[in-house]
Amino acid sequence: xxxxxxxxxxxxxxxxxxxxxxxxxxxxxxxxxxxxxxxxxxxxxxxxxxxxxxxxxxxxxxxxxxxxxxxxxx
Amino acid sequence: xxxxxxxxxxxxxxxxxxxxxxxxxxxxxxxxxxxxxxxxxxxxxxxxxxxxxxxxxxxxxxxxxxxxxxxxxxxxxxxxxxxxxxxxxxxxxxxxxxxxxxxxxxxxxxxxxxxxxxxxxxxxxxxxxxxxxxxxxxxxxxxxxxxxxxxxxxxxxxxxxxxxxxxxxxxxxxxxxxxxxxxxxxxxxxxxxxxxxxxxxxxxxxxxxxxxxxxxxxxxxxxxxxxxxxxxxxxxxxxxxxxxxxxxxxxxxxxxxxxxxxxxxxxxxxxxxxxxxxxxxxxxxxxxxxxxxxxxxxxxxxxxxxxxxxxxxxxxxxxxxxxxxxxxxxxxxxxxxxxxxxxxxxxxxxxxxxxxxxxxxxxxxxxxxxxxxxxxxxxxxxxxxxxxxxxxxxxxxxxxxxxxxxxxxxxxxxxxxxxxxxxxxxxxxxxxxxxxxxxxxxxxxxxxxxxxxxxxxxxxxxxxxxxxxxxxxxxxxx
Numbered sequence: 001x002x003x004x005x006x007x008x009x010x011x012x013x014x015x016x017x018x019x020x021x022x023x024x025x026x027x028x029x030x031x032x033x034x035x036x037x038x039x040x041x042x043x044x045x046x047x048x049x050x051x052x053x054x055x056x057x058x059x060x061x062x063x064x065x066x067x068x069x070x071x072x073x074x
Numbered sequence: 075x076x077x078x079x080x081x082x083x084x085x086x087x088x089x090x091x092x093x094x095x096x097x098x099x100x101x102x103x104x105x106x107x108x109x110x111x112x113x114x115x116x117x118x119x120x121x122x123x124x125x126x127x128x129x130x131x132x133x134x135x136x137x138x139x140x141x142x143x144x145x146x147x148x149x150x151x152x153x154x155x156x157x158x159x160x161x162x163x164x165x166x167x168x169x170x171x172x173x174x175x176x177x178x179x180x181x182x183x184x185x186x187x188x189x190x191x192x193x194x195x196x197x198x199x200x201x202x203x204x205x206x207x208x209x210x211x212x213x214x215x216x217x218x219x220x221x222x223x224x225x226x227x228x229x230x231x232x233x234x235x236x237x238x239x240x241x242x243x244x245x246x247x248x249x250x251x252x253x254x255x256x257x258x259x260x261x262x263x264x265x266x267x268x269x270x271x272x273x274x275x276x277x278x279x280x281x282x283x284x285x286x287x288x289x290x291x292x293x294x295x296x297x298x299x300x301x302x303x304x305x306x307x308x309x310x311x312x313x314x315x316x317x318x319x320x321x322x323x324x325x326x327x328x329x330x331x332x333x334x335x336x337x338x339x340x341x342x343x344x345x346x347x348x349x350x351x352x353x354x355x356x357x358x359x360x361x362x363x364x365x366x367x368x369x370x371x372x373x374x375x376x377x378x379x380x381x382x383x384x385x386x387x388x389x390x391x392x393x394x395x396x397x398x399x400x401x402x403x404x405x406x407x408x409x410x411x412x413x414x415x416x417x418x419x420x421x422x423x424x425x426x427x428x429x430x431x432x433x434x435x436x437x438x439x440x441x442x443x444x445x446x447x448x449x450x451x452x453x454x455x456x457x458x459x460x461x462x463x464x465x466x467x468x469x470x471x472x473x474x475x476x477x478x479x480x481x482x483x484x485x486x487x488x489x490x491x492x493x494x495x496x497x498x499x500x501x502x503x504x505x506x507x508x509x510x511x512x513x514x515x516x517x518x519x520x521x522x523x524x525x526x527x528x529x530x531x532x533x534x535x536x537x538x539x540x541x542x543x544x545x546x547x548x549x550x551x552x
Contacts, residue, residue, distance in 0.1 A: 018105050019113055022092065026117035029092040033154075034124045040154050048150045 077107065078325060079289045083250055084110035087189075090218040091117050118188045122161060129155075133162030145174045153182035161191045169198030177203065181210040189222040193253070196226045205234035212244045221251025224261065232264050242276035246286040255293040262298055271305060278306045278313050284320050292329035300336035307341045311348065318350040327363030335372040342379040352384075357391050365399045370406035377415050386422035393427055401436050408442060413449035421458040425465070432465035443474050447485055456492045457500050464503035472510040479508075479516035483523035490527055505538040508546055521547050 084107045089095050091114055136144050136159070148156045148171060160168060160183075172180060180199075184192060184207060196204060204227060211220035227235065239245060249258055262270060277287035291302050307314050321330045334345055350356055364370045377388060392400055407416045420428060436442045450459035463474045478486040486508075496504075511517055524535055524547045532547075539546040 019109075021096075022088065022113045022117070025095070026092045026113075026120055029117065030120045030124060033121055036154060037125055037158065040152050044151045044155060048147070 080107035086218050088114045129158045130162045133159050141170055145171045154186045157183045157186035160187055165195050165198045168195050172199050177206040177210050180207040185219050192223055193226045196223055201231035201234050204231040205238050208235045209238035212239050217247040218251045221248040222253050224248050225252045225254045225257040229264055232261055242273040243280050243283045245273055246277050246283050249290050250286045258293045259295050274302050274305045288326050288329040291333050296336055299333050303333040303337050304341055311344050315348045315350045322356045322359050327360055328367045331369045331372040346376050346379045365402050370402050371410050374412050374415055389419040389422045397434055401434055408445045413445040414453040417450055417455040417458045420462050429465045437466055438470045444477055451488050451492055456489055457496055460500045460504045463507045471507045475508050475510045479519045483519040486520055487523045490531055501534050501538050505542055509544045
């Protein structure tokens with residue numbers, strides 16, 4: 001799965017792996033989205049009702065314990 | 075070549091997930107659509123992992139909220155967080171939560187969500203909300219995201235969407251991004267004739283939509299393909315002329331060839347005489363594409379519809395393109411029971427060109443020569459057949475004569491019944507080819523056949539044989 005890099009699809013430089021390029025860009029997008037999610041969560045907390053904040057807090061708290069290996073998903 | 079369009083659709087979908095790709099990559103053509111799709115799924119899986127446990131827990135908590143509160147929670151979370159919650163929610167619950175949500179919110183969530191997840195949820199969302207969201211996305215030119223869901227919409231949602239989306243070219247764009255293009259035919263069958271005609275004409279008159287139109291034409295069955303092709307042509311042949319030029323410039327002959335094969339005979343005549351096909355290099359590209367994409371059978375009706383001058387150009391062009399292409403054409407014509415077209419094209423060649431054609435290896439094969447003889451008899455092209463036989467190699471001529479003599483000269487007898495238009499040169503050529511026979515039983519067979527011919531045919535053959543010094547028909551006429 002190799003795309004050639006160059007004008008009009010003609011090879012002008014060594015082959016570069018297309019999958020590698022996509023995965024790198026996907027990783028950057030993932031990092032960017034992680035930041036966006038954090039920001040959205042902050043905004044959501046501010047506009048949420050008590051019940052909403054409770055649900056969100058429950059999710060966040062459980063998530064923390066889940067990442068700490070509590071495996072309370074089950 | 076349609077693979078190029080499939081790759082383009084996949085690259086656009088990938089860009090919708092990870093952001094715009096370097097244009098250099100978008101031009102390349104060495105990655106398959108399947109490979110690009112696999113990378114997109116990988117990227118979507120990566121995105122789904124961001125805070126995955128938190129969203130899973132949040133979804134569990136949301137399950138216990140009253141419906142109104144849960145919908146409110148979605149609004150408070152915003153489209154991005156809601157989109158990330160969707161994989162963890164029961165589809166039925168999603169349908170209920172979505173009901174009070176505004177269209178703009180649903181559209182924004184669609185833009186952020188994993189399309190694979192959305193496709194499992196669509197059936198649970200009200201058709202009017204789906205249609206309104208789709209219309210909203212089209213208005214914002216988010217064709218990729220809306221198109222990816224088009225093939226899972228229910229018939230009511232499709233009908234509602236068609237009412238709300240009045241931009242006909244946009245509908246072609248949505249079709250381009252469908253995940254399962256093979257379902258396009260089912261969707262088109264839900265569109266009334268007037269609207270479908272409008273969509274086709276909108277695509278035909280908007281140059282930017284031509285790849286989409288070609289794509290759509292290539293995805294649907296024969297009946298719809300025929301309808302679209304005939305519709306474009308009957309509206310304005312000049313458009314088709316430009317469309318052919320466009321397909322030629324963009325390596326999209328596959329869809330065009332497949333569509334041309336479905337044209338009505340009267341339309342086919344118009345097509346083959348379009349100016350675009352008069353260009354020799356265009357013609358070469360068409361023939362090359364037909365060969366590369368194994369679409370040679372689609373060229374047969376086109377050859378048949380051409381006038382003699384154009385057939386001569388095609389025959390000459392094919393000859394210049396080399397043996398493998400010519401052999402593919404001949405084999406295909408024979409498989410399709412159209413050996414007569416081989417003779418028709420051969421009749422347009424000069425003697426030297428005919429000799430070049432006759433050097434092809436497959437003309438020393440009985441499975442090729444026999445159908446040619448049969449086709450000549452049936453279509454009345456005996457003069458061309460004899461001229462062609464004379465151009466064959468010695469081995470080819472011997473086989474040809476043997477086929478005529480076989481089965482007690484059955485084929486020779488049938489052929490001699492169609493020799494009214496033979497000129498002196500043709501008789502001389504026929505006798506010369508028959509002179510390749512050596513086996514006594516073959517010679518006896520043809521002598522037997524000849525002696526029962528009309529006096530004119532008998533005398534003509536005998537005279538030419540004697541003049542050539544051949545003792546072919548020694549037996550006395552009874």
